[in-house]
């Protein structure tokens with residue numbers, strides 16, 4: 001069976017060419033064509049006949065296709081991508097000043113089963129391959145170029161869609177290498193963020209294997225009793241062990257760890273919770289994202305009132321930890337955090 005071109009990191013592509021006694025210079029041209037220019041037709045930039053023949057025989061260039069596009073009033077765009085086996089995943093373009101952040105999925109469904117997350121209710125169907133991750137980016141970019149010309153500027157990539165990215169470490173890692181490659185997408189490492197529920201087997205590999213991208217930790221509670229109820233893997237990987245690994249990640253200047261804190265009414269939104277978070281993160285290179293819970297059908301949790309969210313932030317401010325209240329973009333098309341679905 002043919003392998004996908006989009007499954008090859010730059011080094012792997014060079015090696016593939018070398019193994020087949022072909023010149024490596026084609027690797028740069030191909031990366032430039034498919035990732036810099038983001039074209040999906042055949043590269044005609046001085047590629048030798050032998051190389052073209054080899055590519056045609058060994059590789060395919062198919063990508064996930066956009067099945068449905070949902071455009072929200074606030075210009076958020078949610079894509080439903082259809083994969084080769086009929087599985088579907090979602091990605092979301094989040095606008096700010098005619099530029100975009102792109103929220104990518106790393107798995108079909110998710111094995112973490114977090115009690116507040118819609119995606120978690122569906123269980124894990126399968127991992128995404130690198131080409132399926134990179135394909136979401138290329139698909140979203142091309143959609144922008146066609147539908148919002150001049151706005152095809154995706155400045156940030158966040159792995160905060162469906163799935164636990166560290167539970168699909170190898171494919172996510174290689175997708176990051178492709179995003180970072182100077183011959184291709186040239187996205188800066190500081191512009192890529194991988195969010196984890198605290199999956200320690202992946203955190204163990206982070207320092208040695210992952211390129212220097214940013215990490216976000218879904219904290220949601222500083223107390224194990226509550227975190228157990230929100231994130232079942234906390235029972236196996238309790239928060240203090242998770243933080244030991246996170247604290248050991250070397251950070252460059254101006255880099256920080258993002259801590260996501262989902263605020264649920266009358267559950268984890270009290271003073272005691274806020275102070276404990278403040279104490280826990282005090283003195284660390286930390287940035288907190290407060291995310292008011294987005295309701296979905298069947299969930300018993302509720303979103304706190306705005307003044308409760310503001311007060312929670314004030315307590316954290318008193319610890320001098322930079323804290324942002326994340327707006328809920330795209331919720332009229334179920335594109336907000338935790339609302340991503342594969343079943344439609």
Ligand code: SAH
Nearest residue numbers: 117160164195196197218260293294337338
């Ligand atoms: N598995 C990874 C990546 C998924 S990102 C992780 O857990 O970090 C998931 C983010 O979406 C989490 O930070 C979570 O806070 C947010 N989220 C999930 N369900 C949500 C909901 N119903 N309302 C608001 N945010 C939600």
